[in-house]
Amino acid sequence: MRFALGRLVLPEIRELIASQDHQTLSEVLNRWLPADLASLITDLSEHEQVHVLRTLKGQLAAETFEYLDLSSQERLLDTLPKDEAAGLLEGMAPDDRTALLEELPDEESNRLLALLSPEERGVAETLLRYDERSIGRLMTPDFIAVGKQWTIKHVLDHVRTHGKDSETLNVLYVVDDDRKLVDDIRIREILLAPLHSYVQDIMNHRFVALNDTDDEQTAVALFRKYDRTVLPVVDAEGRLVGIVTVDDVLDVAAEEATRDIQKFGGLEALDESYVATPFLSLVRKRASWLVILFLGELFTATAMGHFESEIAKAVVLALFVPLIISSGGNSGSQAATLIIRAIALGEIQLSDWTKVLRRELASGLILGAVLGAIGFLRIALWSAFFTTYGSHWPLIGLTVALSLIGIVTWGTLSGSMLPFALKRLGFDPATSSAPFVATLVDVTGLIIYFTVAVIVLRGTLL
Amino acid sequence: MRFALGRLVLPEIRELIASQDHQTLSEVLNRWLPADLASLITDLSEHEQVHVLRTLKGQLAAETFEYLDLSSQERLLDTLPKDEAAGLLEGMAPDDRTALLEELPDEESNRLLALLSPEERGVAETLLRYDERSIGRLMTPDFIAVGKQWTIKHVLDHVRTHGKDSETLNVLYVVDDDRKLVDDIRIREILLAPLHSYVQDIMNHRFVALNDTDDEQTAVALFRKYDRTVLPVVDAEGRLVGIVTVDDVLDVAAEEATRDIQKFGGLEALDESYVATPFLSLVRKRASWLVILFLGELFTATAMGHFESEIAKAVVLALFVPLIISSGGNSGSQAATLIIRAIALGEIQLSDWTKVLRRELASGLILGAVLGAIGFLRIALWSAFFTTYGSHWPLIGLTVALSLIGIVTWGTLSGSMLPFALKRLGFDPATSSAPFVATLVDVTGLIIYFTVAVIVLRGTLL
Numbered sequence: 001m002r003f004a005l006g007r008l009v010l011p012e013i014r015e016l017i018a019s020q021d022h023q024t025l026s027e028v029l030n031r032w033l034p035a036d037l038a039s040l041i042t043d044l045s046e047h048e049q050v051h052v053l054r055t056l057k058g059q060l061a062a063e064t065f066e067y068l069d070l071s072s073q074e075r076l077l078d079t080l081p082k083d084e085a086a087g088l089l090e091g092m093a094p095d096d097r098t099a100l101l102e103e104l105p106d107e108e109s110n111r112l113l114a115l116l117s118p119e120e121r122g123v124a125e126t127l128l129r130y131d132e133r134s135i136g137r138l139m140t141p142d143f144i145a146v147g148k149q150w151t152i153k154h155v156l157d158h159v160r161t162h163g164k165d166s167e168t169l170n171v172l173y174v175v176d177d178d179r180k181l182v183d184d185i186r187i188r189e190i191l192l193a194p195l196h197s198y199v200q201d202i203m204n205h206r207f208v209a210l211n212d213t214d215d216e217q218t219a220v221a222l223f224r225k226y227d228r229t230v231l232p233v234v235d236a237e238g239r240l241v242g243i244v245t246v247d248d249v250l251d252v253a254a255e256e257a258t259r260d261i262q263k264f265g266g267l268e269a270l271d272e273s274y275v276a277t278p279f280l281s282l283v284r285k286r287a288s289w290l291v292i293l294f295l296g297e298l299f300t301a302t303a304m305g306h307f308e309s310e311i312a313k314a315v316v317l318a319l320f321v322p323l324i325i326s327s328g329g330n331s332g333s334q335a336a337t338l339i340i341r342a343i344a345l346g347e348i349q350l351s352d353w354t355k356v357l358r359r360e361l362a363s364g365l366i367l368g369a370v371l372g373a374i375g376f377l378r379i380a381l382w383s384a385f386f387t388t389y390g391s392h393w394p395l396i397g398l399t400v401a402l403s404l405i406g407i408v409t410w411g412t413l414s415g416s417m418l419p420f421a422l423k424r425l426g427f428d429p430a431t432s433s434a435p436f437v438a439t440l441v442d443v444t445g446l447i448i449y450f451t452v453a454v455i456v457l458r459g460t461l462l
Numbered sequence: 463m464r465f466a467l468g469r470l471v472l473p474e475i476r477e478l479i480a481s482q483d484h485q486t487l488s489e490v491l492n493r494w495l496p497a498d499l500a501s502l503i504t505d506l507s508e509h510e511q512v513h514v515l516r517t518l519k520g521q522l523a524a525e526t527f528e529y530l531d532l533s534s535q536e537r538l539l540d541t542l543p544k545d546e547a548a549g550l551l552e553g554m555a556p557d558d559r560t561a562l563l564e565e566l567p568d569e570e571s572n573r574l575l576a577l578l579s580p581e582e583r584g585v586a587e588t589l590l591r592y593d594e595r596s597i598g599r600l601m602t603p604d605f606i607a608v609g610k611q612w613t614i615k616h617v618l619d620h621v622r623t624h625g626k627d628s629e630t631l632n633v634l635y636v637v638d639d640d641r642k643l644v645d646d647i648r649i650r651e652i653l654l655a656p657l658h659s660y661v662q663d664i665m666n667h668r669f670v671a672l673n674d675t676d677d678e679q680t681a682v683a684l685f686r687k688y689d690r691t692v693l694p695v696v697d698a699e700g701r702l703v704g705i706v707t708v709d710d711v712l713d714v715a716a717e718e719a720t721r722d723i724q725k726f727g728g729l730e731a732l733d734e735s736y737v738a739t740p741f742l743s744l745v746r747k748r749a750s751w752l753v754i755l756f757l758g759e760l761f762t763a764t765a766m767g768h769f770e771s772e773i774a775k776a777v778v779l780a781l782f783v784p785l786i787i788s789s790g791g792n793s794g795s796q797a798a799t800l801i802i803r804a805i806a807l808g809e810i811q812l813s814d815w816t817k818v819l820r821r822e823l824a825s826g827l828i829l830g831a832v833l834g835a836i837g838f839l840r841i842a843l844w845s846a847f848f849t850t851y852g853s854h855w856p857l858i859g860l861t862v863a864l865s866l867i868g869i870v871t872w873g874t875l876s877g878s879m880l881p882f883a884l885k886r887l888g889f890d891p892a893t894s895s896a897p898f899v900a901t902l903v904d905v906t907g908l909i910i911y912f913t914v915a916v917i918v919l920r921g922t923l924l
Contacts, residue, residue, distance in 0.1 A: 022534075033668050035688045067689075159653050169650040170632040170691070187649055188631040206495050224498045224716065227529075227709035229632070229691040246708050247689035253712065254686065257719035258803055264723065265799025265896060266792055270539075274804040284795050287832055292835050298840055300668050300784035305850055312779050315773050318780040322762035322904050325784055327792075330728055330755050330897045334748050337727025341720055342736040363745050370749055371756050378760055388767055425612050434727060434896045435792045442784050453860050 010043055017051050026055050034060065038067030046079055048337070062091025070103045077112065086115035093167060095140040095248060098127040102137065131441055135219050136191030136212040138252070139233045139242030142167045145175045148182065148200040152193045168230050173240055174199055181232055181240040183207050209234045212241055219244055220253045221346065246284055260344060262430070264337070266293065266435035296439040307450040314461040316389055320400050321446070327371055327404055328411035328445040329438030335360055336437045342431050343419055353420045357413070364412030371408055372401035392460050399456045403449040410448065411441040472505055479513050488517050496522065500529030508541055522729055524553025532565045533738065539574065548577035555629060557602045557710060560589040564599070595682050598674040600714070601695045601704030604629045607637045610644065610662040614655045630692050635702055636661055643694055645669050671696045674703055682715045683808065709719040722806060725890070726799070728755065728897035752899070758901040765905055769912040776923040778851055779915055782862050783908070789833055789866055790907040791900030792874035797822055797877030798899045802891050805881055815882045819875070826874030833870055834863035854922050861918045865911040872910065873903045
């Protein structure tokens with residue numbers, strides 16, 4: 001394992017740089033993998049970073065550069081002399097380069113584009129024309145396309161001469177005279193076929209393709225469904241324009257999960273890592289949702305204000321307010337979690353809402369009954385030893401138990417139906433976060449609780 | 463796009479089965495991809511499922527079978543005659559077969575193992591000996607290993623004769639005489655090299671490998687870090703024992719995210735999809751956490767009991783209880799979300815806790831001040847029109863504002879430090895779910911609120 005290799009040998013590397021021992025440094029570093037070199041570079045000073053990059057031979061510098069985060073890439077391109085910056089950019093995979101260029105201010109991005117060779121600049125400009133978060137931004141145009149009337153020998157010769165730039169040789173693509181995609185062929189099938197046979201002899205016309213204007217989520221779903229390592233991308237006319245490899249999709253899937261989790265935790269998605277997000281932007285993103293939730297919770301004060309005289313008559317009622325509303329919030333948050341994730345993974349569709357409604361209604365009633373029973377027992381047990389709840393404790397116990405059944409059922413239903421409603425209205429279901437559902441259930445839960453109390457306790461405490 | 467192809471043509475396929483038109487059915491279905499066939503089969507009756515599987519030619523039946531969910535696979539193996547079941551099992555990829563066999567009761571699993579050829583049985587038994595959730599369970603032993611003294615021509619001939627069973631030909635592995643892994647070589651490098659050159663001429667001795675006893679999460683992390691589509695697996699002696707492909711890891715990563723999200727929503731991870739989980743098991747998994755949280759929340763009743771006489775004197779205090787404790791819960795849930803995800807993605811380490819503490823302390827104070835200001839304004843505004851809060855409203859406003867600053871800061875600190883504490887103690891940080899943090903903060907928040915009230919309102923309302 002080479003985990004954290006960089007951190008372990010960091011002092012030694014620093015010493016080699018300081019002592020100007022170029023040969024040893026080159027021998028050590030050129031044996032490393034790009035991802036490990038990138039981790040190492042992150043821990044070095046700017047001056048040392050430049051030194052390390054210059055020590056790397058051939059493609060290794062550009063490959064290492066691809067693994068750096070966007071802000072390090074930006075900083076290094078600023079520091080390096082123009083020709084070295086151009087060399088790194090030229091050597092990057094087109095998809096990684098697009099990710100870098102789209103982050104930069106237009107002016108900076110244009111300055112860098114001008115450093116590229118005309119050919120690579122054309123590629124970069126084409127990719128940048130696609131929408132952000134579209135598949136066009138993820139793809140690379142470096143693939144191998146062959147004709148169906150080619151012999152296997154012709155294909156292998158073509159791969160040998162043109163394969164150097166291709167992002168992957170695992171799959172080759174068969175296109176017709178209009179460059180329309182007609183099949184994909186795995187390299188294994190080429191290798192296993194006799195040299196004199198034709199491409200069309202091993203075609204099966206079964207293939208899956210992405211559209212260049214589809215969003216990233218579609219790519220994740222298709223890769224998961226069809227278990228592929230690479231998928232072709234076609235334009236509106238069905239012409240092959242690029243390929244997407246699964247390593248890029250793995251990152252996209254992780255980012256998506258992070259966004260969902262953050263929304264679910266009740267804050268705007270950060271887009272950058274916790275560490276990389278500037279402090280003020282972090283506070284702002286948290287404050288916006290916190291304030292919205294707070295404004296919602298202000299209604300709890302209004303709701304309770306309506307029952308002020310009841311609380312004054314029976315202060316004991318106030319003691320159970322946190323217990324009761326939090327149970328509604330917790331059950332709502334559980335239900336919302338389950339449904340949001342199931343919708344995100346495509347396990348349930350919008351049309352399944354009645355099935356889910358029945359299931360959650362039953363769950364809510366059972367869960368409410370369980371909590372209600374525990375609540376009643378607690379009050380009964382306490383009343384055997386203390387006088388906190390007075391002589392009317394059975395009625396108070398009944399109020400708490402009935403309220404819990406009502407509120408947990410209501411919380412479960414709200415939590416499970418809200419994601420469907422949001423999706424139906426065209427919003428992201430994940431917006432119905434745990435705190436959002438809890439706020440909704442808090443206000444309504446108070447009304448349920450005090451209404452039950454008024455009915456049960458009329459003539460005794462109230 | 464072929465999304466939901468199955469559902470669209472379902473009636474037509476049913477008709478073809480009913481009318482016994484074998485030839486048309488075969489022509490249609492044998493053009494489909496395994497994943498699409500699997501979606502179709504899920505919507506058919508058992509009798510129709512068997513019919514469709516029998517119509518598929520060669521490997522297509524086994525490949526389609528691999529895409530079915532575990533319970534469908536189990537049911538079909540029970541229904542099919544012994545020899546057909548054996549054929550499907552024999553044709554499955556070893557890693558998918560392991561996933562099926564490990565789910566079955568021992569007796570059933572042994573019955574199926576007996577159907578396999580001695581060779582495949584040996585493979586299956588070896589894989590089943592690994593721990594659940596270890597990399598050994600994910601891997602397949604079908605790979606191509608070559609020697610460093612082989613010529614490129616020898617390698618290509620070997621691939622042609624032995625490549626049929628390999629899960630992927632994208633990467634070949636170089637082993638020494640003890641079968642120890644010494645390098646990996648991408649097929650592109652083999653294809654681009656002259657036929658008479660030697661494997662050792664294109665070796666660079668840079669490779670990454672998984673250990674067979676590592677857990678699945680390590681595999682996900684390594685695939686993400688090194689952007690690979692396939693990684694070799696070695697045993698404790700460094701011998702090559704299998705390979706893991708990224709499509710399996712994509713599923714593992716999705717399952718992990720689901721488990722994290724479910725834990726975060728305050729329930730035990732389901733392990734199966736929402737739809738596939740039986741009703742009672744669903745209720746049980748939700749009830750267990752809900753009851754634990756409820757028992758925790760019972761302390762809010764105890765805490766408020768201590769301040770019963772204060773509430774009796776100033777009922778207005780009770781009105782703000784839900785508002786105040788929910789703000790603590792929401793800010794804690796935000797902080798916990800951020801930190802849990804950052805730990806899961808490896809963005810922050812245990813040792814970073816002091817840095818996070820400082821950052822979160824500052825965030826908490828600012829966020830608390832923002833909410834406190836809004837709360838005070840709301841009370842001031844209301845008091846201009848209503849008499850709800852009486853003549854002492856500025857003091858009540860002050861109580862609410864100061865409490866909010868204290869509680870939001872406390873919630874933020876608890877939410878951010880709890881994941882560190884859990885990780886330090888060897889638990890999963892994701893256990894500090896939003897509801898868990900909220901419960902903790904509810905109880906302490908009440909104490910903060912009433913203590914502030916006693917200090918601010920002494921001599922006036924109290």
